[in-house]
Amino acid sequence: MIADRPERPDERPLTPPPRTEDVPFPAAPGHDFTVRRRTLLALLLAAIVLPCIYVAAMAWSDLRTREADATDVTLRTVRVAEEHALKVFDMNEALDARVVELVHGLNDDGIRANEAQIHEKLKSIGGGYPQVAAVSIFGQDGDLLASSRYAEPPPVSIVARDDFMGIRDGRVIDHVSRVMQAQVSGEAVFNTGVARRDDGDAFAGIVSVALRPSYFSKFYRELLGPDSPMDLALVRSDGAILALEPPSRTRSQTITPMSPLHSALMRGSDSGVVHMKSELIGSNVIVAYRRVGAYPVYVTCAYRTPAIWAAWYGHLSVLIISMFMPSIALWCVIWLSLRRLAAEEEAWERWQAEASMRRSIESAYRQSRKMEALGNLVGSVAHDFNNLLMIVSANVQIARRRGAAGLDRELSAMERALKSGQSLTRQLLGVARKQPLRNETIHVGRWLPACRELLGASLGAKVSLVVDVADDVWPVLVDVAEFELALINLAVNARDAMPNGGRFTVNARNISFRPNEGFPLDGDFVHLSLEDTGTGMPPEVLARAFEPLYTTKSKGTGTGLGLPQVFAFCERSGGLAAIDSAIGAGTTVHLYLPRSLAEPVAPRVNEPGEESAEVKQGLGVLLVEDNDEVAAGTEALLQMMGHRVTCASDAASALARIKAPPGEDERTPRFDLVLSDIHMPGTMNGIDLAEALQSLEPTLPVILVTGYAEELERARNVDVRVLSKPFDIALLEKMLDAIRGDRQTRARDATH
Structure with a gap:
């Protein structure tokens, strides 16, 4: 499988360290526990067997003598x-x-x-x-x-x-x-x-x-x-x-x-x-x-x-007591020596595990600092890129709605480029840990077989797909879209690693890690192993496999974001990703996703409803956006949808417009909703604005737009609707229709 994430040559990627029982640490001089244990066990065996043989021989001889x-x-x-x-x-x-x-x-x-x-x-x-x-x-x-x-x-x-x-x-x-x-x-x-x-x-x-x-x-x-x-x-x-x-x-x-x-x-x-x-x-x-x-x-x-037997038993009991009392004392000494040796070995292994864990933590800390710096850089670029995509997307929609004659082919090409740009932005934000997650609980055992077609399309016709999922696999809490993207990235890498065809195997089973087992995490996990029969990775490539923007693919065929997205997805889901690979032996990617105790929500069945015969009325929208071009494109698009739009460049001015009493200024229209970006200049951001509006106008709907995961998590704690950048215009229109429907319902209830 083609690699995608680096690290310094002296560092290892954040893969699970080997367990001590699988790869024992070499004992230092004077700590050859195996030889010492075998010696003590041999002495214990001799201390047991030899007295038994002696007693048996003496007992047999004594019995024969008594019979004679x-x-x-x-x-x-x-x-x-x-x-x-x-x-x-x-x-x-x-x-x-x-x-x-x-x-x-x-x-x-x-x-x-x-x-x-x-x-x-x-x-x-x-x-x-x-x-x-x-x-x-x-x-x-x-x-x-x-x-x-x-x-x-x-x-x-x-x-x-x-x-x-x-x-x-x-x-x-x-x-x-x-x-x-x-x-x-x-x-x-x-x-x-x-x-x-x-x-x-x-x-x-x-x-x-x-x-x-x-x-x-x-x-x-x-x-x-x-x-x-x-x-x-x-x-x-x-x-x-x-x-x-x-x-x-x-x-x-x-x-x-x-x-x-x-x-x-x-x-x-x-x-x-x-x-x-x-x-x-x-x-x-x-x-x-x-x-x-x-x-x-x-x-x-x-x-x-x-x-004869009674006399023999009496003599035998004396013989056993006289022979085995010293032997029992010797057994106790050897047993205590074995226990002490086991305690020494356990202490040695704990010290080795602690040293390994410390090295792993230090490596993880350096990697985390590097990823944090890279994430800030990528996040800033992706945020600005999102705004550019929003401008292009809004203007393409405006052109579509105005019915630009003879430009259908060009607009379609622009829309395809927009989708590619949105996917790239999503990957960048995912690698930077700033992509908003939409987590839900899924049954891996039911979900993975349903992805056969998706994986098969990514693998191509030359690669056979094998999916082996245990019957009792636990549910997991993940972002399904990110999960699908991770599987697609791994399938594409496997396809590129098997140009002449091969086999791609997906296994899923339950696994539990306990503290002090040498694994960076502990608890219950679902272990997904994705194995190909490709060429494998050399050690120097494997060491940088999860490094962002690192790729071994030819120019124009790889972005260096595939495996980093997989690693970031697992880490943000509370799990871990690891790679095993060797030249000629293929590659296996291990995904450890934490077990979810919640049951998956059953899919809702949409019942057909009656379409409203009422004429759709435009809404009064207060658009809060600091980027003038994004604001202009969004404003034009909303106006084409039939809505009245008032623009504000920051949260403070938007709040001032809402606080202005009706009738004092004829240029101040009444607002039916607020559409605001979260990331804005000034002392207040979009979330602060939403919280202020909840106390000022509790019934006023608010839609917040963001591209940052940390902002999205905070926004979900506020009673508002949230759109993650770059969003689909159809999704925004659907939200506006829902707000308009709620407004009309309240109006009818007030009339009656």
Whole structure:
């Protein structure tokens, strides 16, 4: 895009300074915050990770050690229990052998016949052992023949018992019975028995020694000690429990089916260690087992793993406390160092931002002073130029109204030149900040798409136009004509920057700036970005892009007022303009317009009214103008409209004419309105005159004419009509018709 605004080579234009998070300031020596932050973060990470790894390794090692110790304890304990059980069963086998020898050669009747002597023998054989509940002899049909417990054996038969049938049938496992309740005494016992044989080696009955499970439980209880995490049991090879300490809380009398221990017993394994979930104990256990000699009996020792975990948790808590207390102190030190570093970095960035802001303010102040001086010069020239345009415009209108024959072509050329001069004057006053603004609230999202045709005409056929507006874009308060002119200026510059065609993209979105963000303004803005794909600007041109009267275009094709008008429009609207450009990368112009909280006014629908049939009557106009040629042209034009005109050269003489009482001077006509310039010589200007007339003649209409924005703003605070120079004669005529209509309405109301 072709540039249009300068500055000294050592200055930057009033564009938004880069945000600190986008373009960080280089840190001074000793202020390399990134390296220091990374170092502290690395130390913090190491201070967290290394203790965690150490604690995890120690905890894992401690857990494995405790499991190994528990396994070793169960193996030692089960070995002791196995030795004890082996002694008991070997002794029982010896007792069985003695009883068998005692009744050798006797049949059932012979035993019954000698029952008294046999009872005494049996009592002496098994009576001295605490584990032995009774020694009994059973006949071939399972009847009790003799017992160490009863002198006269009761009528008891065990023919249906598993151990009797198993011994009779030669099953080894049944030589040790399951735990049962004695039929006579009711005591819980399990039996170890051997078969009796007659002389023909036929089955003649059994000899049984009843053992007390409580004996084994007592021994196991003494072996384990109080609050032991282990359980000892005596089980048959089929999993039936003969003795268990501590007793199970369940009613089950067998090892958990399909468990690793049950599978090992079924395989006939002599010894081993398994890990399993025990339903009898109600927890996970480490079980060591050993077979008792050649008997179908095993001793098992189960170590409850929750006890291992409880001890491990206790040790782990001590380890964590002892390890992490110093680590936490180190973390706090590093965290405080990070906070201090962040505070230092924030202070450094604030200092950098303040220094940048100070440089920006100084540059803006120099630019403002330069623009103020240039604005005063341009404003003075534009004011005089306005008066010249007013003279030419009035005389062209006079010529038109007088019907000058054969001059239509020449008058049309003059009117075209007048429009160009008015546009140039408007641009000059806009750049000088003296162009009156007619602000109104508009919806950018609806207004921009409606400008497609206008922008397309400015861009030409070779350039494609893309308009992308967000749905929720806020309304803005702007002078619509100035806004349109700014877009046209940017579109024309983009067209000139893309002689072979390209794309011109208009984007609009909401953006908010907060204090201390590095942007010259703060608040809510609508951000319009206008981007072309042209050749771009070199740095030296970009630095002077917004400078008035600076242009890179060829002679006769540029005025140097396009981009300055854009910048002045944004600044006077309360916003800002900025340019991003590079050679070969195109140019993007950013317009920041402040958000308006007011809603746009709906356009009025003009209803057709009845035309007045009354004949238009001329008005008595007091024309106050210090420029004689402007006054002469305006007076002649008003007279051609049918109005009576009285001229005054300054506000004081005009006020004197109005104060003169009617009838004292026949040359003083009555006035229906006052048409006055604002900028006049003397102690009073046009606004002072209007304020004086409001107190003197409140109903007297006043029309003020000016080309200065600051005067226009003051004039709008007074109850008067305002025309900005150079004005259209048709607009003045419309105002006069409105005043005449009001006058006729008041006259009719007074008559009625």
